[in-house]
Amino acid sequence: MRAKRQSGFSLVEMVVSVAIFVLLSASIYGIIVSILKGITALREKVAISVLANEYIEIARNLPYSKVGTLSGNPHGNLPDLPNAVSVNLNGKDYNVYYVVNFVDDPADGTIIGGNDLSPNDYKQIKFYVKNILTGITSHFLTTIAPNGLEGLGSGGALFVKVFDAVGQPVSNATIHIVNTNLVPDIDLTRMSGIDGNWVEVGLPEDANNYHIVVSKSGYSSDQTYQPTAQNPNPIKPDSTVLNGQITQISFAIDFLSDLVIRTLDGSCGPIPGINLALRGSNLIGIPDVLKFDNNYISTDEGEIILNNIEWDNYIPMLNEPDYMIYGSSPVQQISILPNTNQIFTLTLGPKTANSLLVIVKDAANGNSIEGASVELQKISPPESTFKITGGSVLSQDDWTGGAGQAIFVDSTKYFDDDGHIDGDVIPSGLRLSDSGGNYYSDGVLTSSTFDTGTDQTVYTTLSWQPTSQDPETNVKFQVATNNDNENWNYIGPDGTGGSYFTTPGATIYSGNNNNRYVRYKIFLSTANPATTPVITSVGINYVSGCFSPGQAFFPGLTAGEDYNVVVSLDGYQTETVSGIVIGGYNLLNVSLAK
Numbered sequence: 001m002r003a004k005r006q007s008g009f010s011l012v013e014m015v016v017s018v019a020i021f022v023l024l025s026a027s028i029y030g031i032i033v034s035i036l037k038g039i040t041a042l043r044e045k046v047a048i049s050v051l052a053n054e055y056i057e058i059a060r061n062l063p064y065s066k067v068g069t070l071s072g073n074p075h076g077n078l079p080d081l082p083n084a085v086s087v088n089l090n091g092k093d094y095n096v097y098y099v100v101n102f103v104d105d106p107a108d109g110t111i112i113g114g115n116d117l118s119p120n121d122y123k124q125i126k127f128y129v130k131n132i133l134t135g136i137t138s139h140f141l142t143t144i145a146p147n148g149l150e151g152l153g154s155g156g157a158l159f160v161k162v163f164d165a166v167g168q169p170v171s172n173a174t175i176h177i178v179n180t181n182l183v184p185d186i187d188l189t190r191m192s193g194i195d196g197n198w199v200e201v202g203l204p205e206d207a208n209n210y211h212i213v214v215s216k217s218g219y220s221s222d223q224t225y226q227p228t229a230q231n232p233n234p235i236k237p238d239s240t241v242l243n244g245q246i247t248q249i250s251f252a253i254d255f256l257s258d259l260v261i262r263t264l265d266g267s268c269g270p271i272p273g274i275n276l277a278l279r280g281s282n283l284i285g286i287p288d289v290l291k292f293d294n295n296y297i298s299t300d301e302g303e304i305i306l307n308n309i310e311w312d313n314y315i316p317m318l319n320e321p322d323y324m325i326y327g328s329s330p331v332q333q334i335s336i337l338p339n340t341n342q343i344f345t346l347t348l349g350p351k352t353a354n355s356l357l358v359i360v361k362d363a364a365n366g367n368s369i370e371g372a373s374v375e376l377q378k379i380s381p382p383e384s385t386f387k388i389t390g391g392s393v394l395s396q397d398d399w400t401g402g403a404g405q406a407i408f409v410d411s412t413k414y415f416d417d418d419g420h421i422d423g424d425v426i427p428s429g430l431r432l433s434d435s436g437g438n439y440y441s442d443g444v445l446t447s448s449t450f451d452t453g454t455d456q457t458v459y460t461t462l463s464w465q466p467t468s469q470d471p472e473t474n475v476k477f478q479v480a481t482n483n484d485n486e487n488w489n490y491i492g493p494d495g496t497g498g499s500y501f502t503t504p505g506a507t508i509y510s511g512n513n514n515n516r517y518v519r520y521k522i523f524l525s526t527a528n529p530a531t532t533p534v535i536t537s538v539g540i541n542y543v544s545g546c547f548s549p550g551q552a553f554f555p556g557l558t559a560g561e562d563y564n565v566v567v568s569l570d571g572y573q574t575e576t577v578s579g580i581v582i583g584g585y586n587l588l589n590v591s592l593a594k
Helices: 012-062
Strands: 087-088 092-104 122-131 137-144 156-165 173-179 186-191 197-203 206-215 239-241 246-252 257-264 275-277 283-285 294-297 303-309 312-318 323-329 334-336 342-350 355-362 373-378 383-388 392-395 430-432 442-446 457-465 473-482 515-524 536-542 552-556 562-568 575-581 586-590
Touching: 012 092, 012 122, 092 186, 092 197, 137 294, 156 173, 156 206, 186 197, 206 246, 239 246, 257 275, 257 334, 275 392, 275 430, 294 303, 294 334, 312 323, 312 342, 323 355, 323 552, 355 373, 355 562, 373 536, 383 552, 430 442, 457 473, 515 536, 562 586, 575 586
Parallel strands: 156 246, 257 342, 355 586
Antiparallel strands: 087 092, 092 122, 122 137, 156 197, 173 186, 173 206, 206 239, 257 303, 275 294, 275 312, 312 334, 323 342, 355 552, 373 383, 373 562, 392 536, 442 515, 457 536, 473 515, 562 575
16 A cells, blocks of 8 residues: 655754744834834924924013023023923923023124124024933024014123133033022023134123133133132132123133152152142132142052143142152143143152252253253362262254164254255254245154163153244144054154144153154144244153153252252253252252253
């Protein structure tokens, strides 16, 4: 009897079928989810539009004199951000609020231009809807004009200017204007324009009560100050507004920086628990009210880490009974530029009643000088002590030897240039080459490799002379370091290839540290073919180990005795300072001329 054949699926066919089904199901599910998300988003847009139409219509139906916010300028009955209204629509919670400000239309002149004493031409209304769950904010804009030609005939204006450390305008800075002396209070939040300015017109007259704070994410802040017991005479007091007049006030903000202060002993070991006062130089009050004046304690690693501090010149002051400062790197003052990371090293030692710290610098360029002999002569009884200044500077002030030198051996040569820079001109210095009666518009030169001798190197500052140039010319630098003397990545002060050193004495990016070899690249340019920038010297300051650049310290001296200091170095004129009377901790700056 013939057996019947039965048809069916093999195991492989079943697995393939299930996989295809899963893939199709997942695709269909994704499409459905996408459609549902689109429908949800569309429904929310419709809901927000309904809210906007409703609330903008409320504003339009108000008497013109009442169109304003509860704590704003102009004042009115509409809720603002501090007084936002909660609304539930379609099961979702929203905050709604308004921002209203006067507009000084240039069609009839402006108060800034001095030809419009009634600048309150009409009002601009911004309506905001914020989804409390998602944080997404939508806004709508409209204007409302008065029946007459002008809004209000009184009021003054605040003209706020915001710029950075080099005087360039800062856009999109938050300008917070508060006056709690008026009834009702004024509480305004505005944004600076692309020119760094904001003009607030129609403010009620009031003397020294408009408190202004300017800030921006990632930037320092600046503000006005109300007199207090701690600051009775602020340099920038709260502003005054007078009817028909403009009060102009400027604020300087820029990118924040990071600073690490290391407290080390003479063997480069960390000293924990050091009490250090750090003071800036920016004053907020007369005579000596500082904006930055704080105390810190070093960690177990001998570090004080300061994140997000503003650009300034900071001076460390030791509050310790058993230690004193034997040296520092960079020298004494910490100059912080915007958007930089810097390491400052304090070398500490046992405290003595009387001491002398000698700092030796090049008279021409201000660079610290390493290897100078410092002789301290005691007059009676005769006694001499010799020390050598620590720290290092790699410098070049002669390029007459031309290009082609990879390693810095001949101090008159460099590695390469683009043919547009001339270093063989009297008087000596770098400048753009003459191209038939006119200077080239730009040129680039790369130095030879400087060898610091160790990868335990901290690069501190880059300096050059002269420090100022013709305004139609420009000088820029970049620095590259490595340990193989082959791969050169030139960067600026923020650690990227798109930034440049444009200010002498700028801090070198900390990412260059712990590298043995270093080169600099100089970029010269001019907007006037009859003029060229000129560079006469370049210096790279660095510290190997925990040396203090250009410094020699003498502890354990005798108070009241007269001392002489003699500083000498080959290639420099010897400098003698006589009749130094020692008392406590003494500091002596000596400049050597070549």
